[in-house]
Amino acid sequence: MTEKLYYENAYTRMFSAKVVKADNDENGLYVVLDRTAFYPTGGGQPCDKGRLNESLVERVEEVNGEIRHYLSSPLARETGVKGTIDWTRRFDYMQQHAGQHILSAAFEELHHIETIGFHLGKEFVTIDLNIEKLDEEVVRSAELLANQIIFENRTIEPRFIDAEEVATLPLRKLPTVQENIRVVIIDNFDYNGCGGTHPLQTGEIGQIKVVTWERHKQKVRLTFVCGHRALHEMNKKQSLLAQSAHVLKCNEQDVPVKIETLVQSQRELEKALQIAQGKLLEVEAQELIHSHHTNIISVAFQQRTMQEIQQLAMNITSTEEEAVVLFVIEDGERLQLLCACGKQVDHSMNDLVKEVLPLIDGKGGGNKTSARGGGIARISSDELLTNLRSQLMS
Structure with missing residues (x-):
């Protein structure tokens, strides 16, 4: 051995x-x-x-x-x-592991919330808590108690005990082995079976900072950092806050209000832009109607969105009930097509699209009045439109 x-x-x-x-x-x-x-x-x-x-x-x-x-x-x-x-790595894990013991014990002592899972990662530590929901007050109270235990610099004593002594200690969780039982005792606060490495005093952990928590498999997964990691995390967030304040030209404490104002302004601008784009599409629809001397309106576009040309087709077919719209979008090595018609047209747009999809190894579908698809640009957009018109006329 x-x-x-x-x-x-x-x-x-x-x-x-x-x-x-x-x-x-x-x-x-x-x-x-x-x-x-x-x-x-x-x-x-x-x-x-x-x-x-x-x-x-x-x-x-x-x-x-x-x-x-x-x-x-x-x-x-x-x-x-x-x-x-590698002492930097070892001591970091000692800080995180001991901090986990203290934070888990704090949740259990204050709120009777049991820790049922633990993961020590390269950047963050997580514990899974046996509860479905946590609120801010519960988390911060446990965090405060955990840091109080650290600041009091209590003794951390790892030692081996026998099965008889197990019965005399208030262990948070009973050991799964009957011999070579190792426990970590944090003076007058926590008694827990553990085989990991730990510092001798809680003060060496530095501090514990909860980062976030979220629902995970009907329980709560809480993320935190200790020691040097906590300092790094606070420095990173302080730097981000300072940069944000500089960009927003405000004091750090005013950043949240400033951001909320900007977000609201952005929403209003987006709404106004949508209205303006809608009006432009209405104008464009009328121009296409007047520029075609037939009920078949066919256009090849470059790098426009399917959402745009769907709205454009709807604008046309809602006013021109005998119109058939054949639109193709060319975007690099891809072709997309949209076929739509007014309610007086006796032809299935779904059938029309499916007739030409093999030409571009495409997939798609729809219904009688509107169908769409897409595939590989094996032919040009103009050739695809020609085929669509031929299929429609036949």
Whole structure:
């Protein structure tokens, strides 16, 4: 069995050891050491990374009782090695994991809300709470208590206990094993079974900041950050706020009101633009009617939207009940077509569209008075219009 230095002292950054096994599996080359400070993936906490001599430790997993260090280059058995932990990564995970214990305990103590899931990611930490809905007051009260525990700099004591001692501790969750039971005790606040690494004092966590929460599988998933991550997140948001205030030419506290005013103004402008576009399409429809000396109005457009030409066709067929509209949009390697007719026309636009769709390997459909489709521009827009007119006349 490998001696687990990370349990003896989570602050161990460098150590010496000997390779007792060198092999490979589906994850690559790995070695097993007689002793290690590299924490393997487990309990929701990602593994440590670092170096063994000059070889990069890319991942660490516990497989069949072995702590396997997966390497970028091989090391021979019986080789003496110097291990170096990526301390920035290790301490970050220590802060996040301990912060999770405290925040989960705060929700449970104040509101009797149980944590049923935990994920420690590269940027954020999430917990899944056994409740269907959370409000701002509940979240902020738990966040406040959690930070109070941090500021009081309480002792964090990880230790192994036996099954008898389990019954004497107010554990938030009973352990699933009967031996080698490891608990993390936050002085006079939280008692929880855990195999992860943690700082010695709550003050080292720095602070906890809840970022957001959302409904997830009939429960609530809450996202937060601790320590250096919290500082980074606050700096990022402060920078965004300062930039917004600069662009909006207002004080930071006035940014929300300024944005709301701009949003309302934007909505009004969009509404006015829609009205103006509608009037332009009415004018365009009349111009097309007068420019064609037949009831068949056929036009090829370049890069216009289907929504626009649908409205244009409706403007024509609503006033010209004997009109047939044949529109094609050419947009790069794609062709789209729209066929519409007035209510006095005895011809199915759906049948018409389906007759020509094979020419462009297209798909589409509709009804008697309006149909549309699209496909690959195997022929030109003018050729497609010619085919539409031929099919209509036949």
